[in-house]
Amino acid sequence: MTQNIDQNAYDVLICGARAAGAATALLLAKAGLRVLVVDRSAPGSDTVSTNALMRPAVLQLHRWGLLEELESRGATRIERTTFHYEGTRVPIQITRQFGVDALYAPRRNVLDPLLCEAARTHGATVLHRTSLLTLQTNARGRVAGALIKQAGGRSTTVRAHMVVGADGIRSRVAKLVRAPFTRLLNNQSAVIYANFTAVPASVTTAGTQWYFSRHAGAGVIPTQHGQVCVFVGCRKQELPGLLRDGLEAGFWRGLIPFSLDALPALRAAARTASFRGFGGHPGYFRQCTGPGWALVGDAGYFRDPITAHGLSDALRDAELLSRAILAQRETALADYEAERDAISYRMLQLSDEIASYRSDMDRLGELHRELSRQMHREAELIAGWDTSPASCRPTPLSTAMGA
Ligand SMILES: Cc1cc2nc3c(=O)[nH]c(=O)nc-3n(C[C@H](O)[C@H](O)[C@H](O)COP(=O)(O)OP(=O)(O)OC[C@H]3O[C@@H](n4cnc5c(N)ncnc54)[C@H](O)[C@@H]3O)c2cc1C
DSSP states (O other): OOOOOOSSOEEEEEEOOSHHHHHHHHHHHHTTOOEEEEESSOTTOOOSOOOOBOHHHHHHHHHTTOHHHHHHTTBOOBOEEEEEETTEEEEEEOOOBTTBOOBBOOOHHHHHHHHHHHHHHTTOEEEESEEEEEEEEOTTSOEEEEEEEETTSOEEEEEEEEEEEOOOTTOHHHHHTTOOEEEEOOOOEEEEEEEEESOOHHHHHTOEEEEEOSSEEEEEEEOBTTOEEEEEEEEGGGHHHHTTTOHHHHHHHHHGGGOOTTHHHHHHSEESSOOEEEOOOOOEEEOOEETTEEEOGGGTEEOOGGGOOHHHHHHHHHHHHHHHHHHTOHHHHHHHHHHHHHHHHHHHHHHHHHHTTOOOHHHHHHHHHHHHHHHHHHHHHHHTSOSSSOSOOSSOHHHHTTO
């Protein structure tokens, strides 16, 4: 689809069109704001992720009316999950709660385009292969737009009453506004993963499998159309040893201690893409609002991927931020940061401790149970949100936000 940049100012310019950015665009456009989203990646491209959506994220997709479409695009219903603690199995049936009776783990080349299409349907302009280069400020030093560049095109200045950085862990917007880290944690886990296709139905219907030993982890996550994503995790400092013969050898070697039920099937299956690695990054909160700008998703808050909650955080914070923007008060943005931190802080700590790969199996079980209670509370909170955060703007955003 071809969409052009409007020469007039936008209410909100969002940098990053994946989980956080596309969801924020969807919610703001739905409420009637003029939204432009830019992303330097190609439309429909994949990105680093093992894709698992937790119940709060599935609940949001359900509330936004996107779950049926996700299923129709082949996303596998995950109805059970099993934790394996050095051989001790803890099976869990996914029961209906808050209207959600299954989990999903669609590949990002399915989830992100779905969110982008929904944002477009509600009137947002979404431009891929378009980079945000730098920010523009007004005479009072408030962010008031950005310089963007479309592939093969000229740089264009876009005016916007607010610029949102949904541009991931290495956020350019966060760097340009010098958003400081407000919390920085210690532990970092590394991950090697691959996506396999045409695996036997017995593997996908077994649901998500999470394997843990004291020093490593692994998982099998059904994604879509009979495919699974399989990962191996370890402490960052142990990754070079695992990789001594390359990514592929490290992946298979990393799986050996866990005696995966699915291992023979995986060895026989084809892959949909090459092996990918992630070298680790400490968890953090960043200051996520300031005059004319805000951060959402990984740009403002990152937790170790071992708890597979970054996408759920991104969708939840897209809704928190959208509500704050639509409230049209500067204090609402400060509330957004406080609420994000209050909901996430314990989960950030839990992810950090799990990512240390130092816990014995009893402690790990405790950590997972506490995580599950935290996620239940999070889903409860989301289920209580009004489904239409705001349907009209009584005053122009520029006036209300002091632009
Ligand atoms: C190995 C690994 C496994 C993971 N597994 C899971 C999991 O199973 N479940 C889960 O919930 N989470 C998982 N996560 C975390 C999850 O992937 C992230 O939390 C999620 O991608 C955050 O989404 P986002 O929209 O904030 O950022 P991103 O997905 O990083 O998207 C940012 C976008 O911004 C664009 N961008 C950046 N700079 C610019 C610029 N200057 N101009 C234009 N565009 C720009 C990029 O092209 C990119 O498309 C995992 C993370 C890792 C590293």
